[in-house]
Amino acid sequence: MSKVIKVLGPGCPKCKTTYTNALEAVKQSGVAAEVIKVEDIMEMMSYNILTTPVLMVDEVAKIKGRIAQIDEIVQLLKE
């Protein structure tokens, strides 16, 4: 089953970097995954977060409040 990565963040530089890192990580890992960028505050808040950016894998918040690095995301995808 293909995984879903969500990057939550209202569009600051950190959030953009996380998003491009996620795209790159999917490419590197070869895992079938969809990357979705969530920029809407209301939708973001339904996930109960406090700091942005947040990286979610299959609806579970994995990395919060900092830029997720490519190798980290690759690891998460392989779990």
Place this chain on the structure above:
Amino acid sequence: MFDWIQNFADWLIYSIFSIDASSHLGKALNFFVYDTLKIVLLLFLIVFIMGIVNAYLPIEKLKNYLTQNKLFGLEYFFASLFGAITPFCSCSSVPLFIGFVRGGIPLGVTFSFLITSPLVNEVAVAMFLGMFGIKATVIYVTSGILLGTFGGWLLGKMKLEHLLTDWVKQLLNQSSSQNDSFEEEQLTFRQRLPEITRSAWGIVRGVLLYVVIGIGIGAAMHGYVPEQFFATYLGSGAWWTVPLAVILAVPMYANAAGIVPVIQVFVAKGVPIGTAIAFMMATVGLSIPEATLLKKVMTFKLIAIFFAVVTLFIILSGFLFNALL
């Protein structure tokens, strides 16, 4: 502590470029090299230390603590302190605001956080330390935290909940003081260090251009604007200079990195330090981009009240500094 940087600047400008040490150009260039090096070093150091603090700061736990404990007014102070410690990223302030409100933290306490968060941030602290020394930095940080405490308390007393946007009001009604549970990240210090270093460098690189431009303008003014220029021409002792400086600064959006070097020259040329600090607080603490972000959670009227109260407090602290310093 910074003697070696001064020696390096002297050597570079006066010996290598052989520019006359008594010329305006020589002074300005020397000032520029010295200040840029000093500030970049300090910036990296402070941002790095704050990065370590933040990696271990359990934001969720702090939020839950504020939610569950009645602290007899101290909660305003804690929220303000908390705002000072967390790194300011304008995009995190709205999610945090909502997280607070939903957690059942009173609006006033949330405002305390919101006021201090941009006002006291690691870049501003590093710039202040480099440009004005420890005493002024301590005064800046302390007054920023107190300003958040009292500003939030006053806003809380005004009972402004009805001025939040509708969907936030809904969240408010559903608010529960239950602990939100979060997955803890399990990483060792060693694993985190590269990421902390990387993001510290990222922040420094991000503001570097502003630092260089700010110091450049400062250096040019330093060498060419006569001593006591502002004292003579702006009548800087007059009472109205504080409100004027603050009101001019509110719509201005410059980050601390660019504004502090310019302010330092203002002070060197005769502007009272209290007026300068007030100007700086208004520039970094309140801005149009921040207001735009807050529009998602507050009505225009609430933003206006929020800005007005903070502006008033900044003006008052400007008067206070001028009287004390």
